[in-house]
């Protein structure tokens with residue numbers, strides 16, 4: 001590992017932050033970000049850094065303060081306000097206590113903040129406070145953990161890192177660990193670093209650069225030591241795994257796995273609590289998963305305790321998956337998951353009994369699957385959560401393998417792991433926001449780049465859905481994805497070109513959804529075209545084309561959705577964007593009206609056929625939507641002038657004409673249609689085969 005320090009960058013941080021926050025905190029932000037940028041050091045909120053400063057209070061007294069990473073901040077993006085300042089004199093006095101409960105510790109930290117609005121300081125605050133150094137850096141460095149998670153971790157660490165290191169036995173973070181670490185440091189005051197067995201590494205320095213570069217130096221020593229020990233061993237990850245076919249297999253395994261991992265919600269209107277999946281496969285990972293010791297390593301706990309809240313203690317290895325036989329694969333996965341749940345329940349029961357405590361049990365479901373030939377598949381309530389688990393799982397797999405190669409990978413025992421998994425301060429890191437109506441669901445929208453499409457995707461995303469945008473126009477699709485990502489975040493949406501008239505293209509679009517999120521729960525069949533001409537003058541190719549895109553598109557996407565939803569076995573929703581035209585047709589619009597009426601009828605048939613699978617199919621009859629923000633309706637741009645001519649009005653009056661003809665004089669927007677989609681997709685009422693007009697009220701188009 002190399003130092004990323006740059007004088008130029010350091011100066012930029014100084015210029016940006018020092019005037020308001022002082023040099024020390026500016027440099028603290030800079031080197032914290034350098035650490036955060038290295039995923040072999042810390043991942044997703046892991047690790048913490050601190051600096052001790054003098055702050056002037058309102059009365060002009062200079063008070064010593066500890067500024068330490070606050071909970072909820074990641075080192076790679078931390079800002080000065082991510083470092084709550086606490087009264088250091090007070091924290092040091094706490095060391096005199098014999099014991100301090102976690103709840104009281106949190107209370108002491110919060111009540112001695114210098115700014116009442118600051119985030120909660122790290123759970124490792126007292127450890128930083130009891131050490132004398134101005135700058136302290138703490139990471140869960142992979143290479144160090146490969147050495148500490150061994151039967152003779154302390155011996156290996158001394159051999160690899162030299163004698164200016166304090167080696168502290170495993171103790172759970174909190175007051176007791178802080179006192180022990182301080183005592184051990186005082187026995188070796190010239191130490192430059194401190195290793196916490198089965199947990200991580202601390203380094204210290206008089207300035208930010210010294211502390212940071214010691215971190216890099218000690219991690220580099222651990223890496224070199226590992227490399228030397230691993231020399232001569234056949235390199236994994238070359239030629240044994242085929243990443244392309246693993247992607248294709250994920251498309252098939254995803255919906256099976258998602259279905260099996262869905263649990264009963266207890267709510268009859270939304271009976272399934274689903275998960276979102278994240279897939280990782282590189283030749284190296286596939287080779288690691290194919291190696292003979294993978295099954296045993298999967299069952300051995302995490303590298304560092306706080307990973308447990310993201311990945312659970314054990315990863316689930318699937319022995320010889322029957323990838324060519326979907327039924328056999330399903331029963332194999334089902335029994336593996338059932339076995340995992342049983343083991344988790346037993347672990348929980350054993351631990352609460354042995355400790356004599358009461359805890360409310362967390363869900364017993366696996367988060368990380370290691371599937372030979374497929375790769376790592378992770379589950380979470382969002383794609384972001386699943387991706388965090390996957391990042392950790394990738395590092396874990398590599399480091400366990402390296403650790404096993406130089407000795408024997410030995411994790412924390414279950415008792416210590418349980419303490420961290422059920423520690424209120426760890427669980428607090430996950431947050432407890434209430435879930436949105438469509439969270440944990442995946443929606444695929446056709447024609448997503450148009451005015452109604454993009455607005456629908458945005459409404460779905462706002463309701464918590466993960467969104468697959470599909471459209472035939474790749475450039476417009478890109479722009480639409482950008483708009484949805486601005487609302488939902490990039491990880492919650494994906495885009496793929498899809499031609500609704502092409503069977504293979506439709507299959508590939510759904511496959512993309514299954515590879516990206518694990519499946520599809522909501523289909524919005526929205527893509528459509530129109531053509532304006534009197535029947536007597538209509539060209540047969542034009543007529544067939546409109547039918548092919550509109551009606552054929554409904555059919556192909558509906559069929560594909562039904563197939564994925566059938567595999568998942570967790571119901572679903574199909575929303576057909578039909579038209580006000582279905583009940584109130586107009587002249588010169590024969591092909592369009594016929595295609596929409598037929599698609600509307602197809603939706604009713606689908607409602608009848610799919611109800612036994614818990615799949616609802618509903619129709620929306622919207623009147624003309626001309627644009628959504630800066631996204632014009634492609635359809636209306638094309639046919640607007642002809643429609644205006646058919647109605648005998650100037651084209652620029654068309655929008656006004658549509659507004660004035662409805663009972664409410666409402667202008668219909670894409671967002672209106674999107675909200676109707678969300679209404680159906682969130683199972684607000686037990687309704688299927690129904691039609692909801694979104695037209696401002698047109699008596700001639702009332703459903704009948």
Ligand SMILES: [Zn+2]
Pocket residue numbers: 047124138139140199200
């Ligand atoms: Zn830590």
